[in-house]
Structure formats: structure tokens, C-alpha cells
Amino acid sequence: MKKEIKKIQITPRRRFLTGVAQGTGLGLMGGLLWTGYASKAKGSALTLRPPASLVEDDFLRSCIKCGLCVEACFNRESNRDKETLKHKSATLKMAKAEDDIAIGTPYFVPIDVPCYMCEDIPCVPVCPTGALDESLVTNEKGKLDFTMMDMGIAVVDSNSCIAFWGIQCDACYRACPLLDEAIKLEYGRNDRTGKHAFLKPVIEMDICTGCGLCEKACVTEKPAIFVQPRELALGKPGDHYVKGWDKKDQKRVAGQTGKDMTTHAKRSDQKVADYLNEEISYE
Amino acid sequence: MSNYKYLILRRITQISLLVLYFGANAYGWNVVSGTISNSLILGTVPLSDPFALLQMFSAGAVLSLNILLGAGLIVLLYGVIGGRAFCSWVCPVNMVTDSANWLRRKLYMEKIERKIWVSRNLRYYMIVLALIVSFITGTTAFETISPITILNRGVIFGFGAGVGLLVAIFIFDLFVLKNGWCGHICPLGGVHSIIGKYSLFRVKHNSESCTLCMKCKEICPEVQVLDMIGKRSEFVVMQECTNCGRCVDVCDDDSLGFTIRNYIKNNQEVTNENVN
Numbered sequence: 100m101k102k103e104i105k106k107i108q109i110t111p112r113r114r115f116l117t118g119v120a121q122g123t124g125l126g127l128m129g130g131l132l133w134t135g136y137a138s139k140a141k142g143s144a145l146t147l148r149p150p151a152s153l154v155e156d157d158f159l160r161s162c163i164k165c166g167l168c169v170e171a172c173f174n175r176e177s178n179r180d181k182e183t184l185k186h187k188s189a190t191l192k193m194a195k196a197e198d199d200i201a202i203g204t205p206y207f208v209p210i211d212v213p214c215y216m217c218e219d220i221p222c223v224p225v226c227p228t229g230a231l232d233e234s235l236v237t238n239e240k241g242k243l244d245f246t247m248m249d250m251g252i253a254v255v256d257s258n259s260c261i262a263f264w265g266i267q268c269d270a271c272y273r274a275c276p277l278l279d280e281a282i283k284l285e286y287g288r289n290d291r292t293g294k295h296a297f298l299k300p301v302i303e304m305d306i307c308t309g310c311g312l313c314e315k316a317c318v319t320e321k322p323a324i325f326v327q328p329r330e331l332a333l334g335k336p337g338d339h340y341v342k343g344w345d346k347k348d349q350k351r352v353a354g355q356t357g358k359d360m361t362t363h364a365k366r367s368d369q370k371v372a373d374y375l376n377e378e379i380s381y382e
Numbered sequence: 383m384s385n386y387k388y389l390i391l392r393r394i395t396q397i398s399l400l401v402l403y404f405g406a407n408a409y410g411w412n413v414v415s416g417t418i419s420n421s422l423i424l425g426t427v428p429l430s431d432p433f434a435l436l437q438m439f440s441a442g443a444v445l446s447l448n449i450l451l452g453a454g455l456i457v458l459l460y461g462v463i464g465g466r467a468f469c470s471w472v473c474p475v476n477m478v479t480d481s482a483n484w485l486r487r488k489l490y491m492e493k494i495e496r497k498i499w500v501s502r503n504l505r506y507y508m509i510v511l512a513l514i515v516s517f518i519t520g521t522t523a524f525e526t527i528s529p530i531t532i533l534n535r536g537v538i539f540g541f542g543a544g545v546g547l548l549v550a551i552f553i554f555d556l557f558v559l560k561n562g563w564c565g566h567i568c569p570l571g572g573v574h575s576i577i578g579k580y581s582l583f584r585v586k587h588n589s590e591s592c593t594l595c596m597k598c599k600e601i602c603p604e605v606q607v608l609d610m611i612g613k614r615s616e617f618v619v620m621q622e623c624t625n626c627g628r629c630v631d632v633c634d635d636d637s638l639g640f641t642i643r644n645y646i647k648n649n650q651e652v653t654n655e656n657v658n
Contacts, residue, residue, distance in 0.1 A: 129511060138518075138521070140526045141519075155522060159441075160438060160441040160520055160522075161443040163430065163431070164434075164522075165417050166417050167415060170416070174407075195541075196541050196547075202533075226447050228438070
């Protein structure tokens with residue numbers, strides 16, 4: 100018997116489809132690796148951005164990595180050493196590949212160089228893309244207002260803060276550029292000794308800009324007061340709770356009247372008598 | 383010395399740009415500030431990387447008028463005049479890959495290496511891929527890995543671990559694939575190829591004086607654009623030509639030179655031929 104040899108015809112269509120398949124394979128492989136890397140390369144959520152930056156996700160979309168803000172920070176007149184007249188190292192830095200921060204984006208580390216909250220805010224108007232949004236630091240009069248900066252918020256670790264031990268230290272309070280506004284001293288009686296007073300630093304959430312001068316000034320080995328991004332350091336009470344006898348807080352939830360505020364669970368559909376008479380199962 | 387005229391001019395432009403960028407940060411000079419992604423000329427004229435702009439758009443950013451204007455100027459500048467000149471006259475990575483190429487010739491890599499074939503159209507697929515990844519991740523995908531900006535920023539703000547990528551590209555171009563990065567992979571080169579497709583400033587070949595020594599083809603980083611050598615007297619019109627001028631430099635027969643591409647005259651020549 101003659102063995103039939105099956106001839107494979109390599110048609111232009113087969114060639115084309117194979118080419119497409121090869122390309123798809125390569126594209127998928129590369130694309131997945133690239134997507135994985137790019138999403139990890141966004142870096143740590145603890146990153147502190149320049150003043151007036153958009154929320155982190157929008158910031159990463161909009162920053163073109165030109166470094167004009169970093170250059171403006173370094174070259175500002177106030178950054179000169181008074182004796183040598185040379186520029187000191189600037190607050191803003193450009194992230195490098197090894198930093199846990201999206202490469203080429205501006206950031207600052209308060210413990211190295213805090214933000215000195217310049218009155219003319221040189222870093223913001225130079226931004227070409229709006230990743231640093233001038234309107235966020237412009238007041239009703241249309242002027243740049245450094246008190247509107249919002250880089251983060253200072254957090255006090257009351258376990259390591261020596262003021263909470265009863266030692267009189269007001270280093271952070273004195274270092275704060277918004278003196279007695281962003282950090283207030285809370286006076287209290289030291290029950291442990293029975294004789295002394297506490298002068299505890301308390302952060303005013305709405306006023307603190309997160310400049311980090313307090314962190315730089317803190318005397319403990321590792322600062323007991325430090326700046327974190329607001330989204331990370333702060334909770335959110337939500338609309339279920341209202342601060343009593345506080346008109347401002349009542350305004351906050353005033354618009355929420357239309358919403359259903361009741362908690363719904365499986366039991367909610369039953370009448371009280373029904374579920375009270377049921378056998379309780381703890382399993 | 384005339385063999386290096388355009389090479390020297392290119393190195394002068396590339397290096398002086400880096401010096402100006404560096405000085406803008408270190409000494410507050412006002413000539414060219416920012417980085418290669420977005421620069422400010424004399425403190426007023428914005429220039430933005432159109433590819434970075436596309437990625438930002440794909441990632442979902444709201445584009446500001448400032449960078450739209452900046453990118454528009456770049457497209458106009460290269461689109462009308464320079465062609466793909468960014469790659470050979472501005473981009474700092476060009477110096478890295480050119481030196482890999484130089485060493486490649488010294489080591490006779492062409493004759494010894496095991497050849498790997500990669501499509502030169504890969505860069506155009508890289509553009510599409512960069513935009514897709516930008517869309518998915520909400521970042522500017524190529525900007526997070528771009529060796530161009532890593533080198534540029536490194537000179538201005540100090541190098542970091544990113545320098546490893548530049549070493550990798552050097553070794554890849556040297557031992558793995560000739561013109562691997564600039565001629566095959568780099569999507570920014572692809573973008574500038576597309577931008578410069580119809581630009582006026584071109585190399586022109588005169589086949590009558592050509593002695594077919596093929597020095598131009600040896601040195602050209604995008605050999606496919608020189609397909610007319612010794613055959614037809616015409617402009618180098620393929621978009622991948624970077625206007626680097628090395629072919630003009632090495633030609634001993636005066637068969638290659640820069641001229642302004644003449645769309646009208648070309649048409650006349652065609653009609654003359656038809657008449658004859």
C-alpha cells in the first residue's frame with residue numbers, strides 16, 4: 100500500500116495568521132511584564148509631594164518629570180547659605196530608580212530637608228502640566244497663600260513624645276511656621292508625679308500643612324512627631340456620626356438627609372419578636 | 383578631519399544641551415531649563431515631548447495648554463525642518479549607542495557574531511504598547527523606564543541605580559543586536575520618525591559620482607533608508623533617517639549631502655521623464 104503523505108499547504112493566510120499570533124505572544128509577554136513593573140513603580144504611598152500637588156493617582160498621571168519645581172526650589176534666593184552665599188541642598192528632590200517613588204517625580208523627606216513654606220511658593224507656578232495646581236494655593240483675593248499648602252499632616256506618637264512623659268519640651272511647637280496655630284500646647288496635670296504639668300503638643304488638623312519643620316526639630320532619637328500623607332494618616336468618620344453642639348459639623352452632614360442611614364442586616368427584615376424567640380446559634 | 387564634520391557638530395549640540403540643562407539647575411541659568419521631557423527655553427518658550435503627552439493623555443491626565451503648546455512646537459520644528467533629527471542631534475542615549483557601535487566595528491562583531499533578527503518596526507508596536515500600559519496603570523509607562531530621561535536627569539540631578547539600564551543598553555547594542563535600542567526598540571525614535579516623515583531637511587544621493595564603496599551603508603544606523611545607493615539619484619525620504627550625517631561624512635565621492643527636499647521639482651522631473 101502506498102502511504103499517503105499529507106501535504107501541508109502554507110498559504111498567505113496561514114502566514115499572516117501565524118505572524119499575528121507571534122506578535123500577540125510577544126506583545127502579551129512584554130505588555131504583562133511592563134504593566135506589572137509600571138504599577139509597582141508607582142512607589143510607596145508614604146511619599147510626600149511638593150505643595151499644591153494633585154492627589155497621588157492624578158499626580159502620577161500628570162507629572163511630566165521635567166524637574167522645574169525641583170530647580171525652582173534649589174535656586175530660590177532663600178536657599179542660599181548666609182555666609183558662603185552658595186545654594187544649600189533643596190527640599191525637593193527628583194526620585195531615582197532605587198527610591199521607592201515613581202522615577203523622576205519630585206518629593207521631599209522632612210527629616211533631611213523640610214519645606215520652608217516660601218511666601219512666593221516658587222515651585223508651584225513653574226509646573227507646566229498642572230500636576231502642581233496653582234489654584235490649590237491661591238486664596239479668594241487671587242494671591243498665592245502659603246498657609247493653604249497641604250503636603251501632609253504631622254502625627255504625634257504620644258508614646259515616644261517626651262512632652263507626654265512630663266518633660267517640658269516644646270521644640271516642635273516653636274519650630275512650627277504657623278506658631279500656635281498648627282501645633283497647640285495642651286496643658287494638663289501630671290497625675291503620675293502629682294506635682295507637675297504636661298505641655299502636650301496637639302496638631303490642628305485643618306491648619307497643619309505637613310511642612311515637616313517639627314519633624315526636623317524633634318529632639319528624640321527617632322522623631323516622635325512626623326509627617327505623613329493625609330490619606331494615610333487620617334481616618335474618616337463618615338456621615339453616620341455628628342459632633343454634638345457643633346454647628347460646623349452639623350453643616351458637614353446637612354446635605355445627607357436624603358440618604359438611607361439605617362444599617363441593614365439579615366435581621367432587619369424580621370420583626371423583633373421573631374428573632375428574640377429564635378434559638379441563638381453561636382456556630 | 384572633514385570625515386567627522388557632522389559627528390563633531392552633533393556631539394557639540396548634544397553635550398552643550400546637557401551642560402545647559404545642568405547649569406539651569408546648578409547655577410540657575412535661564413537658557414534651557416527643565417529636562418528633555420519638558421523644557422523651558424529662555425524662561426519663556428515651552429517645549430514638551432509629544433510622546434510623553436500622548437502617554438499622559440492615555441493615562442487619563444487633563445492636558446494643560448502649556449504642554450499642548452510645547453508639544454505642538456516640537457512637532458512643528460521637527461515635522462517641517464529637522465525630521466528625525468532629535469535622535470541624533472539631541473538625544474543623549476545616541477552617544478551611548480554610537481559608542482557601542484564604534485566598539486562593535488573595532489571588534490569585528492559583524493563578521494563573528496551570531497545574528498539575531500528583530501523587526502525594525504518593533505518601535506512602532508512599542509508606541510502602541512506604551513499607550514496601552516499607560517492606560518491600564520494610570521502612569522506614563524515609557525517615562526518610567528525611558529533610558530533617555532534617566533540619562534538626561536542623571537546629568538542634571540545626579541545618577542542613581544538607573545545608570546544600570548544605560549550599561550545594559552550599551553552591552554545589548556554591542557554584543558546582541560546592532561543598533562538594537564535606537565534602531566529597533568525605542569518608541570520615542572518611532573514617534574520622531576512619524577513626526578519627521580515629510581520634513582524638508584534631507585540627505586540627497588547622487589548616484590553618478592558614487593563609486594559603490596559602501597562606506598555609507600557600513601556606518602548608517604538605519605541602513606534600510608539607503609536603498610538607493612549607486613542606483614538612483616534621489617533624496618533619502620524614509621522616515622527612519624535620523625539626519626545624523628555620518629553617510630555625508632564618510633563619503634569620499636561627494637555623492638551624499640544635505641539639501642532641502644524639493645517636492646515641486648521632484649514632480650517636474652517625473653513629468654519630464656514621462657515626456658521623454
